[in-house]
Amino acid sequence: MKFFETVEMAPPDPILGLNAAFKADPRSNKVNLSIGAYKTDDLQPLVLAAVRKAEEKVLTDGMDKEYLSQDGNPEYVNRSIQLVFNAEQDNIFGAQVPGGTAGVRLAGDFLAQLGSQVIYIPDPTWANHNQVFTKAGLQVESYPYYDADRRAFTKAQMVEAIQSIPTGSPILLHACCHNPTGLDPTPDDWKEISTAIKAQGLLPVFDFAYQGFGHGIDEDAMAVRHFLADGHQMLLANSYSKNFGLYGERAGGFYVVTPDRAAAERVKSQVMRIIRANYSNPPLHGARIIAAVLASDTLRQEWEVELAAMRERISGMRKALAEGLNAGGSSVDFSFMYRQNGMFSYSGLSKAAVDQLREEYAIYMPTNGRLNVAGLSPKNLDYVVEAILVVL
Numbered sequence: 001m002k003f004f005e006t007v008e009m010a011p012p013d014p015i016l017g018l019n020a021a022f023k024a025d026p027r028s029n030k031v032n033l034s035i036g037a038y039k040t041d042d043l044q045p046l047v048l049a050a051v052r053k054a055e056e057k058v059l060t061d062g063m064d065k066e067y068l069s070q071d072g073n074p075e076y077v078n079r080s081i082q083l084v085f086n087a088e089q090d091n092i093f094g095a096q097v098p099g100g101t102a103g104v105r106l107a108g109d110f111l112a113q114l115g116s117q118v119i120y121i122p123d124p125t126w127a128n129h130n131q132v133f134t135k136a137g138l139q140v141e142s143y144p145y146y147d148a149d150r151r152a153f154t155k156a157q158m159v160e161a162i163q164s165i166p167t168g169s170p171i172l173l174h175a176c177c178h179n180p181t182g183l184d185p186t187p188d189d190w191k192e193i194s195t196a197i198k199a200q201g202l203l204p205v206f207d208f209a210y211q212g213f214g215h216g217i218d219e220d221a222m223a224v225r226h227f228l229a230d231g232h233q234m235l236l237a238n239s240y241s242k243n244f245g246l247y248g249e250r251a252g253g254f255y256v257v258t259p260d261r262a263a264a265e266r267v268k269s270q271v272m273r274i275i276r277a278n279y280s281n282p283p284l285h286g287a288r289i290i291a292a293v294l295a296s297d298t299l300r301q302e303w304e305v306e307l308a309a310m311r312e313r314i315s316g317m318r319k320a321l322a323e324g325l326n327a328g329g330s331s332v333d334f335s336f337m338y339r340q341n342g343m344f345s346y347s348g349l350s351k352a353a354v355d356q357l358r359e360e361y362a363i364y365m366p367t368n369g370r371l372n373v374a375g376l377s378p379k380n381l382d383y384v385v386e387a388i389l390v391v392l
């Protein structure tokens with residue numbers, strides 16, 4: 001009997017595969033602009049001081065290691081609902097999940113269980129959305145989001161497309177810091193999008209992985225809170241990987257805004273079953289740290305200051321990159337980068353240019369030209385600018 005002899009090699013993950021290739025590259029001048037992870041000016045990973053302090057508290061409190069329930073740590077969930085929705089409403093069900101990816105997957109699983117067949121996602125979108133929803137059993141269709149000629153978000157085309165999506169369909173929206181383009185709707189655009197989605201009877205599914213990386217904690221939640229005020233029912237997945245720098249702790253959330261408390265209870269019972277059959281219950285540690293930060297005025301304030309510093313370092317690097325490229329006499333005007341938010345910049349570099357940067361300069365980014373601005377620093381900026389000017 002043959003079991004594994006005929007298993008075929010799967011293609012490498014577009015982002016994680018690149019990260020592994022970067023690690024294996026022996027060149028000392030290599031630059032990692034692929035995976036969305038924050039680095040300091042010294043190109044080191046950052047553990048926030050507020051996180052370290054909360055972790056000490058968790059350890060000195062001597063907490064047990066018993067299982068959590070399927071929906072996780074209640075203090076964490078309640079504080080997350082407050083942080084995301086700025087609301088305390090008994091019609092919102094929330095669960096702690098292992099990272100934003102698990103939240104997106106749970107949304108897919110729940111939608112499939114509800115009978116959805118197709119989900120509409122932006123073109124382009126985070127590289128993982130397609131396979132997460134496909135593995136959940138959904139068919140994936142896209143709606144226009146980006147105009148490559150203008151290097152801009154295309155509100156008119158998006159709203160027009162919404163008007164022809166079948167009523168009852170789920171539609172995925174990036175709440176802020178759209179990955180990969182870095183281009184977000186304005187508050188007025190969001191209001192128009194909310195109205196169009198409501199008129200068409202679609203179910204918004206927010207992916208909220210970068211709260212605080214765009215303009216601020218509350219500013220970045222504008223779309224979600226506006227949709228809530230507009231009376232939408234919705235699904236939402238959030239992640240604390242980036243804004244708490246807790247990438248490997250796997251801390252995120254999954255939320256369902258339902259019509260009333262009774263519906264929230266019924267939704268809870270179904271989502272708990274999906275979780276139970278999947279990973280049973282989420283991990284303890286990251287959620288304890290986040291709950292401790294959010295529950296303490298001092299730690300929360302410290303976290304907000306550190307989050308603002310990360311945001312400002314990234315936007316300073318984005319500006320320096322655009323200025324460097326423009327000052328270097330590039331044939332392309334890189335001023336469009338000033339409009340982009342969050343960790344990423346959609347550089348517009350061709351696949352050939354991206355390949356050349358990797359092969360000749362050891363500069364790594366995905367083939368769609370989306371570069372992680374948080375991987376730039378005064379230490380590598382000039383090198384990156386010069387290399388891009390050459391490959392252009």
Ligand SMILES: Cc1ncc(COP(=O)(O)O)c(C=O)c1O
Nearest residue numbers: 036099100101126179209239241
């Ligand atoms: C848009 C988007 N959604 C979800 C995630 C997943 O976050 P996590 O690492 O917490 O699973 C990411 C991470 O890169 C992302 O960019």
